[in-house]
Amino acid sequence: MCQLLGMNCNVPTDIVFSFTGFAQRGGRTDSHLDGWGIAFFEGAGVRLFVDHQAAVASPVAELIKRYPIKSRHVIAHIRKATQGQVALENCHPFVRELWGRYWVFAHNGDLKNFNPTLNGAYRPVGSTDSERAFCFLLQELRLRFGDGAPALAPLRAALAELVGAIAAHGTFNLMLSDGNALFAHCSTKLCYVVRQHPFLTASLSDEDVSVDFAQLTTPRDRVAVIVTEPLTTNEHWTAFAPGELKVFVDGMPLPDLV
Numbered sequence: 001m002c003q004l005l006g007m008n009c010n011v012p013t014d015i016v017f018s019f020t021g022f023a024q025r026g027g028r029t030d031s032h033l034d035g036w037g038i039a040f041f042e043g044a045g046v047r048l049f050v051d052h053q054a055a056v057a058s059p060v061a062e063l064i065k066r067y068p069i070k071s072r073h074v075i076a077h078i079r080k081a082t083q084g085q086v087a088l089e090n091c092h093p094f095v096r097e098l099w100g101r102y103w104v105f106a107h108n109g110d111l112k113n114f115n116p117t118l119n120g121a122y123r124p125v126g127s128t129d130s131e132r133a134f135c136f137l138l139q140e141l142r143l144r145f146g147d148g149a150p151a152l153a154p155l156r157a158a159l160a161e162l163v164g165a166i167a168a169h170g171t172f173n174l175m176l177s178d179g180n181a182l183f184a185h186c187s188t189k190l191c192y193v194v195r196q197h198p199f200l201t202a203s204l205s206d207e208d209v210s211v212d213f214a215q216l217t218t219p220r221d222r223v224a225v226i227v228t229e230p231l232t233t234n235e236h237w238t239a240f241a242p243g244e245l246k247v248f249v250d251g252m253p254l255p256d257l258v
Helices: 016-023 059-066 129-145 152-167
Strands: 003-014 036-042 045-051 070-078 094-098 101-108 173-177 182-185 191-196 201-203 210-212 222-227 245-249
Touching: 003 016, 003 101, 003 173, 003 182, 003 245, 016 059, 016 070, 016 222, 036 101, 045 059, 045 101, 070 101, 070 173, 094 129, 101 129, 129 152, 129 173, 152 182, 152 245, 182 222, 222 245
Parallel strands: none
Antiparallel strands: 003 070, 003 222, 036 045, 036 070, 094 101, 101 173, 173 182, 182 245, 191 222, 201 210
16 A cells, blocks of 8 residues: 655644655655655645655655755655556646645545546546546535535535545545645544644654754644654654544644544
8 A cells, every 4th residue: 555644734844854754665664666746835836746766766755855845734645556557647646726726635545446427627647546536526525515615614524425435445545635724534544643842852763863843943833744654753643543534724633623
């Protein structure tokens, strides 16, 4: 299966530390060799980097590890192909427009016999079950809510229903964001940590790197990191329950929407 990484913050923050460890799973500490990608929201725009090469061998991944792009919403993915050839068009995250905003999506899992009718507004470019599911989600959200974006509570309720129906076809761990909130659904495995004051030193599990966040942050900063497997050895990671959809805003899961 693939690996997912998400970050949601209350102030623009770079993901260099987490991505440094995460990228090692693309061929060094795990066998996810079939491409990778990462998307950063900046205002209304999105920076998207994808590569069909393994993350440990990708010059683009090296750029991301050295270039501290600051964002409040980040989604990254390391691919182990189950459907679709190893090709750039099949690398996550995928990006589409809905309600005048970019939406970013990445999926870990395998959907069997999932061939929904797509009406043309959203169509896959590649050949993955993941991109097909993303197109279906956006299509159905537009059908339900029309041309106007709903409030967060009805949006979350609609996503929970749609995601549950798709998950009936197999494993559907996912991350989805429109730059306002980050939605994360667990089919089998996801966990998260919230970093906030008082900040401590964190040590990566996939690389011999530690960072004292107290030296890099202010007392008001808050960062939620969501990932398939814990990235650090000395932080408390909270596991999702199977079937759980969490909504992260300003670096925290929203308890009234969990």
